[in-house]
Amino acid sequence: MKLSINGQARDIDIEPDTPLLWVLRDELKLKGTKYGCGVAQCGACTVLVDGRATRSCVLPVSVVANSEITTIEAIAEDATGKAVVDAWVEHQVPQCGYCQSGQVMAATALLKQNAKPSSEQIATAMTNLCRCGTYNAIESAIADVAGSNKG
Amino acid sequence: MTIHESPSQVSAGEVKVSRRTFLGASAGALVLSVGLPGAFAKLQAKTGEPGANVAAFLEIKPNSQVLFRSPFIEGGQGVFTAMAQIIGEELDVAPDQFIVEGAPAGQVYQILNGMRVTGGSMSVRMSYDTLRKLGASARYLLLQAGAAKLGVPAEELTTEPGFVVHKKSKQKASYGELAATASEFKAPSKLELRAKDDFRWIGKSVPRIDVLDKSTGKAEFSIDTEVDGMLYAAVVHAPHLGKEPKSWSNEAEVKEMPGVDSIHKLPGAVAVVATSWWRARKAVEALKVTWETGKDSRFPMPEAFSSAERIAHLKTVQEPKLTGEKTGNTTKALAQAAQVVEASYDAPYVVHGQLEPPSALARWNDDGTLELWIPNQAPEMFQAHAAQVAGIEADKIIIHSPLLGGFFGRHFLYDAASPYPQAIALSKTVGKPIKLLWSREEEFLRDAVRPAGVATFKAGLDENGKPIALEAANIGEGPGGRWFGRKEGKADDSFLEGIRGKSYEYKNHLVSDIRVLDPALIGFWRSVGHSMNDFFYESFFDEMADAGKQDPYELRLELLANKPRQKHLLEQVADLSGGWKRGPYTAKDGSKRARGVAMASPFGTEVATIAEVSIDKEVVVHDVWVAIDPGSIVNPAVIKAQVEGAVALGTSITLVEELTYENGQPHARNFDRYPILNRSKMPKVHVRIIESGEAMGGIGEPGLPGVLPAIVNAVCVLHGQRIRSLPLSKTQFA
Numbered sequence: 001m002k003l004s005i006n007g008q009a010r011d012i013d014i015e016p017d018t019p020l021l022w023v024l025r026d027e028l029k030l031k032g033t034k035y036g037c038g039v040a041q042c043g044a045c046t047v048l049v050d051g052r053a054t055r056s057c058v059l060p061v062s063v064v065a066n067s068e069i070t071t072i073e074a075i076a077e078d079a080t081g082k083a084v085v086d087a088w089v090e091h092q093v094p095q096c097g098y099c100q101s102g103q104v105m106a107a108t109a110l111l112k113q114n115a116k117p118s119s120e121q122i123a124t125a126m127t128n129l130c131r132c133g134t135y136n137a138i139e140s141a142i143a144d145v146a147g148s149n150k151g
Numbered sequence: 152m153t154i155h156e157s158p159s160q161v162s163a164g165e166v167k168v169s170r171r172t173f174l175g176a177s178a179g180a181l182v183l184s185v186g187l188p189g190a191f192a193k194l195q196a197k198t199g200e201p202g203a204n205v206a207a208f209l210e211i212k213p214n215s216q217v218l219f220r221s222p223f224i225e226g227g228q229g230v231f232t233a234m235a236q237i238i239g240e241e242l243d244v245a246p247d248q249f250i251v252e253g254a255p256a257g258q259v260y261q262i263l264n265g266m267r268v269t270g271g272s273m274s275v276r277m278s279y280d281t282l283r284k285l286g287a288s289a290r291y292l293l294l295q296a297g298a299a300k301l302g303v304p305a306e307e308l309t310t311e312p313g314f315v316v317h318k319k320s321k322q323k324a325s326y327g328e329l330a331a332t333a334s335e336f337k338a339p340s341k342l343e344l345r346a347k348d349d350f351r352w353i354g355k356s357v358p359r360i361d362v363l364d365k366s367t368g369k370a371e372f373s374i375d376t377e378v379d380g381m382l383y384a385a386v387v388h389a390p391h392l393g394k395e396p397k398s399w400s401n402e403a404e405v406k407e408m409p410g411v412d413s414i415h416k417l418p419g420a421v422a423v424v425a426t427s428w429w430r431a432r433k434a435v436e437a438l439k440v441t442w443e444t445g446k447d448s449r450f451p452m453p454e455a456f457s458s459a460e461r462i463a464h465l466k467t468v469q470e471p472k473l474t475g476e477k478t479g480n481t482t483k484a485l486a487q488a489a490q491v492v493e494a495s496y497d498a499p500y501v502v503h504g505q506l507e508p509p510s511a512l513a514r515w516n517d518d519g520t521l522e523l524w525i526p527n528q529a530p531e532m533f534q535a536h537a538a539q540v541a542g543i544e545a546d547k548i549i550i551h552s553p554l555l556g557g558f559f560g561r562h563f564l565y566d567a568a569s570p571y572p573q574a575i576a577l578s579k580t581v582g583k584p585i586k587l588l589w590s591r592e593e594e595f596l597r598d599a600v601r602p603a604g605v606a607t608f609k610a611g612l613d614e615n616g617k618p619i620a621l622e623a624a625n626i627g628e629g630p631g632g633r634w635f636g637r638k639e640g641k642a643d644d645s646f647l648e649g650i651r652g653k654s655y656e657y658k659n660h661l662v663s664d665i666r667v668l669d670p671a672l673i674g675f676w677r678s679v680g681h682s683m684n685d686f687f688y689e690s691f692f693d694e695m696a697d698a699g700k701q702d703p704y705e706l707r708l709e710l711l712a713n714k715p716r717q718k719h720l721l722e723q724v725a726d727l728s729g730g731w732k733r734g735p736y737t738a739k740d741g742s743k744r745a746r747g748v749a750m751a752s753p754f755g756t757e758v759a760t761i762a763e764v765s766i767d768k769e770v771v772v773h774d775v776w777v778a779i780d781p782g783s784i785v786n787p788a789v790i791k792a793q794v795e796g797a798v799a800l801g802t803s804i805t806l807v808e809e810l811t812y813e814n815g816q817p818h819a820r821n822f823d824r825y826p827i828l829n830r831s832k833m834p835k836v837h838v839r840i841i842e843s844g845e846a847m848g849g850i851g852e853p854g855l856p857g858v859l860p861a862i863v864n865a866v867c868v869l870h871g872q873r874i875r876s877l878p879l880s881k882t883q884f885a
Contacts, residue, residue: 018427018429019429025428026429029377031371031374031375032367034372034374034506034507035508035588036507036508036591037591037822038591038592038821041822042822071368085366088366089358089363092788092792093362093366094227094361094362095227095228095557095792095793096505096556096557097364097366097370097554098372098506098557099506100366123831129829130799131557131559132796132799133796133800134792134795135829136835139830
């Protein structure tokens with residue numbers, strides 16, 4: 001099966017129903033994307049599929065054979081992604097950090113679609129769970145990026 | 152080679168220096184370790200082990216970077232950064248020049264009175280002096296090396312971050328250049344520490360050293376570790392702890408599944424080893440297993456167990472009472488009271504819900520050692536237990552402690568609650584390294600849960616509505632007693648924390664422990680007993696105040712009249728929130744709101760909390776104000792982040808979390824049936840840090856206990872009825 005991940009063509013031999021998450025982690029050793037629940041509840045596994053934030057733990061890899069997949073490993077190569085990472089550092093968002101790959105991906109997808117999201121739009125888009133309770137810091141970081149964007 | 156021999160009795164915090172390469176220390180690096188506290192050193196002297204296996208804490212690399220092997224594990228609480236600040240302050244190295252990693256198992260790292268755990272909010276407050284001394288000793292040695300190199304008297308030298316400086320001759324030498332020769336000198340046992348007024352990093356909001364890696368997916372957790380040649384394993388546990396796999400009916404079919412290597416019986420579980428975790432999981436979940444009652448479990452889960460019945464039963468138990476705290480004579484005072492108020496409260500089982508599911512990587516090495524990469528809060532305890540499991544000596548077990556993807560008490564040693572015994576067994580059988588990961592569903596089944604609890608209260612009021620007596624009983628069992636021992640016939644203080652140890656003064660006061668052992672596998676959970684006991688107590692406080700027609704804030708101030716630290720803190724949180732007002736009142740957005748207040752004294756820190764809520768079919772928590780007095784501080788930004796996180800977790804268990812059991816099984820096996828706080832329910836959090844100068848208290852847990860009663864007390868103002876059971880999602884609001 002041919003996949004396009006972080007701008008690179010990858011050829012893998014895998015059962016087509018394998019969730020994308022496990023292809024990334026166990027086959028391609030891209031371990032920044034995390035397993036949290038396996039049922040698309042927590043968002044730790046969020047990646048971009050053709051630019052949209054997508055939960056990879058329930059997504060059969062065969063579905064994305066013709067899509068462009070972006071993972072946390074390449075996010076800082078994207079201008080918006082870099083701005084998000086910078087804001088994450090500036091606002092000292094992570095605590096344990098386990099959910100933050102997914103949070104950064106979700107925030108990047110949001111800001112790529114909507115450069116100046118409102119507080120409500122942030123709330124609607126950012127449904128990833130964080131057990132450490134970094135929600136307010138995440139909102140401040142996103143608002144900061146949005147504030148710097150020309151709207 | 153050790154430069155000066157470890158004496159048979161070392162004083163607390165004494166620093167030893169070694170030039171030998173240890174754990175791959177760079178050639179020429181300065182390597183330092185810290186001696187053990189007195190009492191434990193004596194014990195070690197008897198057993199003949201001191202210094203025999205001294206591991207290094209601190210390495211100064213040729214490029215002047217400092218590697219610190221932290222006795223405490225980083226799991227989001229910011230401890231690695233705090234360690235870098237404390238040592239860096241004395242050593243004169245900026246915290247961002249530190250590389251901090253979790254130390255291996257070893258007695259030298261047991262610097263908390265001869266033991267170590269990352270828990271009890273102890274790490275910084277209990278190692279602060281030792282680590283400052285470590286940093287100061289290393290700086291002293293570098294100064295001596297600088298004097299030799301620059302050919303000037305050491306007294307004329309000073310340091311600036313990363314350098315020894317001779318101002319007179321305008322010469323300087325980097326720490327990296329001096330590291331090799333520094334280890335030839337000996338540090339004096341007494342060293343002057345930096346004056347507080349001169350602190351550059353301690354007490355400042357120094358950026359965390361792990362934030363960039365955690366924002367770019369580079370941080371490595373246990374789940375991410377791997378070694379060459381490893382296979383993956385997944386397990387399915389018996390539906391009830393204590394049951395064993397008897398047989399399975401479809402072995403041939405499962406063995407045919409892609410990537411399957413082998414199928415295994417384990418204590419209380421079945422496992423499949425395969426070429427990827429997903430394949431292992433699919434296969435093990437396809438296995439049709441028959442379970443039978445086993446013989447060996449220490450904590451068998453009764454097949455008929457119901458959490459609702461457990462809580463109902465706890466409410467009926469009145470004896471025997473073990474006295475935990477007593478002042479005056481409550482029986483007499485209650486008999487004389489103008490009014491008696493009684494109530495009972497309950498809180499449910501809750502899971503840890505750390506987002507990283509437990510995993511273990513086990514590798515048997517050719518030299519007879521066993522290497523484990525495991526999430527843990529206590530490396531030596533896990534090492535000792537792993538030795539029993541593996542049937543080898545503890546010193547043959549190498550424990551790696553990667554970053555924890557959240558912990559909140561999850562990764563202590565709790566009988567069947569950890570995957571590493573399974574990984575050890577599978578790796579031995581298969582003859583290859585094994586990477587075992589529990590699915591979230593298996594984690595819900597085998598987590599060591601925060602116990603459900605019940606407390607009963609009886610207060611006597613005088614004719615003016617002022618309390619003259621308070622009796623409280625906490626009914627159930629706490630994890631402290633179960634896992635770290637308790638005495639028959641004596642109250643378990645850790646079980647009672649948050650009901651005993653309150654700051655209010657009553658003339659007559661009695662706190663009792665009514666012990667009813669818990670059938671569930673129970674564990675420590677962020678703030679432990681406080682996570683429910685302060686809810687019970689501070690809610691009843693408002694109930695008592697209402698019965699006596701007292702304002703709950705004013706009554707707290709009255710009962711704290713002789714406690715200036717706590718009284719001041721209560722006034723501070725009121726000030727932070729714009730002045731105490733209970734409500735109900737109408738907010739700018741038209742919603743009807745109210746506020747609740749609560750105090751807590753957890754882990755050596757004092758906390759006062761106010762919450763503002765409204766009710767729109769369900770409870771909305773708008774703002775939480777927290778005034779926290781940890782005595783003295785290391786990093787205010789980390790404290791604020793920890794308080795914010797504690798508010799989130801406290802709000803979560805107040806509003807939505809509850810693990811119920813029927814027929815001995817949890818109703819929820821994932822977050823779909825066990826909601827946790829999401830962004831939409833997160834309140835705004837306002838934190839004021841007060842440094843009273845009292846002994847340093849904990850930070851990771853103390854922000855939590857006051858959140859529950861502050862919210863519930865506010866809700867009850869609007870609801871008009873007292874709510875005595877959590878979570879609030881069980882209550883129907885109009």
